[in-house]
Amino acid sequence: MNFGFTLEEEKLRQEVHDFLRKEVAPELIAEVVEYSGGAGPVHGRRIIQKMGARGWLCPTWPKEYGGINSSEMVGFIIRDEMTYAGAPVSLVGATMAGPTILRLGSDELKKEYLPRIARGEIEMALGYTEPQAGSDLAALELRAEDMTEAQATDKGEVEAEDKGDYFLLNGQKMFNTHAHFADYHWLGARTDPTTPKRHRGISLMIVDLKSRGITIRNMTTIAGWKTNEVFYDNVKVPKRNLVGEKNKGFYYIMTALDFERMFPVGSFRRIFDELIEYTKETKRDGKLLSQDLVIRQKLAEMAIELELSSLLYYQLAYILDKGEVPNYQSSMQKMFATETAHRLADIATQIIGPLGQLQSGSRWAPLHGEAELHYRWGFIETVYAGTSEIMRNIIALRGLGLPLPLG
Numbered sequence: 556m557n558f559g560f561t562l563e564e565e566k567l568r569q570e571v572h573d574f575l576r577k578e579v580a581p582e583l584i585a586e587v588v589e590y591s592g593g594a595g596p597v598h599g600r601r602i603i604q605k606m607g608a609r610g611w612l613c614p615t616w617p618k619e620y621g622g623i624n625s626s627e628m629v630g631f632i633i634r635d636e637m638t639y640a641g642a643p644v645s646l647v648g649a650t651m652a653g654p655t656i657l658r659l660g661s662d663e664l665k666k667e668y669l670p671r672i673a674r675g676e677i678e679m680a681l682g683y684t685e686p687q688a689g690s691d692l693a694a695l696e697l698r699a700e701d702m703t704e705a706q707a708t709d710k711g712e713v714e715a716e717d718k719g720d721y722f723l724l725n726g727q728k729m730f731n732t733h734a735h736f737a738d739y740h741w742l743g744a745r746t747d748p749t750t751p752k753r754h755r756g757i758s759l760m761i762v763d764l765k766s767r768g769i770t771i772r773n774m775t776t777i778a779g780w781k782t783n784e785v786f787y788d789n790v791k792v793p794k795r796n797l798v799g800e801k802n803k804g805f806y807y808i809m810t811a812l813d814f815e816r817m818f819p820v821g822s823f824r825r826i827f828d829e830l831i832e833y834t835k836e837t838k839r840d841g842k843l844l845s846q847d848l849v850i851r852q853k854l855a856e857m858a859i860e861l862e863l864s865s866l867l868y869y870q871l872a873y874i875l876d877k878g879e880v881p882n883y884q885s886s887m888q889k890m891f892a893t894e895t896a897h898r899l900a901d902i903a904t905q906i907i908g909p910l911g912q913l914q915s916g917s918r919w920a921p922l923h924g925e926a927e928l929h930y931r932w933g934f935i936e937t938v939y940a941g942t943s944e945i946m947r948n949i950i951a952l953r954g955l956g957l958p959l960p961l962g
């Protein structure tokens with residue numbers, strides 16, 4: 556394995572770094588935090604559109620869809636720089652739904668959605684989880700009734716002027732982050748309620764979040780930002796919005812999740828760099844924190860864990876550039892990087908001491924309150940996109956080839 560970046564990659568990293576240094580202002584960082592790491596309605600949308608205009612939002616995509624035909628490694632470098640700078644990086648369209656549409660979507664879907672995603676004009680929200688279906692996603696129940704079939708068997712309430720070429724959706728989603736400011740729902744729905752193999756009756760579709768019959772109710776998380784419950788009441792979704800084949804959605808969602816479980820570690824490196832500076836300039840009991848033996852040990856351990864998180868992250872780009880889709884490797888990186896980030900926030904608050912509990916906004920809060928914020932946020936990161944326990948299960952099953960557990 557080659558552990559270095561090419562000269563072109565280093566050059567591009569610098570270019571992106573310089574661009575972001577100029578563009579990322581405190582208002583943007585505050586909005587990114589308020590909108591769960593996503594591109595909020597004002598500053599977030601503006602910066603991703605500027606990046607989109609340079610082809611940096613979805614660089615690996617073909618030019619006709621708004622990319623620059625780059626390697627995956629380039630895309631990973633750009634996202635790493637974005638997180639380091641504090642720019643939005645939780646981009647469902649660009650990094651999770653878009654790659655799935657590119658692989659499996661019809662030409663019509665590709666033309667309709669990909670260029671707008673790559674220009675930063677539209678954003679999506681993930682609609683998988685339901686009150687009874689989280690880790691066990693195959694238990695999802697939100698019903699999408701195929702109205703062509705219903706009309707043929709004369710079971711459904713198809714209006715006279717309707718051709719019936721749509722799905723009728725009823726049910727509830729839970730913890731759907733971004734749904735209150737995104738344009739579309741990337742939705743898993745049950746199209747076959749009769750099959751005993753539950754994962755074979757699920758389809759993936761794109762829903763306009765402004766459709767009649769959708770109600771969105773906010774829930775505030777421990778990190779202060781909002782996620783949502785989303786209710787569907789007789790919502791009509793045109794059949795052309797189906798992604799891939801009907802009833803194969805579960806497999807597509809599993810692939811999309813492998814893309815979601817790729818965590819750039821730039822923001823964690825930035826907090827670590829700031830922590831190092833803080834220990835070099837802050838004295839306690841007459842000596843610099845950086846001269847304290849215990850603190851030095853903790854920082855050295857953190858440096859190793861961050862380096863490993865970063866290597867696992869760039870390994871994913873390497874696998875993708877070989878033409879393979881990582882699966883248990885994504886779980887390894889997601890689990891290790893998010894647990895490392897939480898440990899970092901924990902260690903940072905310990906090193907800072909009582910002031911480490913002050914929130915951003917207080918002028919006394921060291922590191923702009925980031926240690927305290929990420930201590931809270933860290934709990935969430937080890938849950939969404941699959942919990943750490945589920946990541947370990949996947950590594951055991953798919954990575955180590957262990958049989959399914961008993962009991």
Ligand SMILES: Cc1cc2nc3c(=O)[nH]c(=O)nc-3n(C[C@H](O)[C@H](O)[C@H](O)COP(=O)(O)OP(=O)(O)OC[C@H]3O[C@@H](n4cnc5c(N)ncnc54)[C@H](O)[C@@H]3O)c2cc1C
Pocket residue numbers: 680681682683684686687688689690691729730731732733776782935938939940941942943944945948
């Ligand atoms: C803030 C936040 C934002 C989110 N955003 C989104 C979003 O945008 N879109 C979306 O669709 N979902 C989202 N989620 C949902 C998230 O993916 C689920 O919460 C997660 O997958 C866990 O599902 P659950 O909450 O139903 O917990 P459960 O599945 O009920 O799990 C409860 C506990 O049991 C453990 N457990 C469950 N099954 C096993 C097993 N087989 N082996 C070992 N341990 C197990 C889990 O690890 C966990 O500790 C979000 C969640 C949160 C908290």
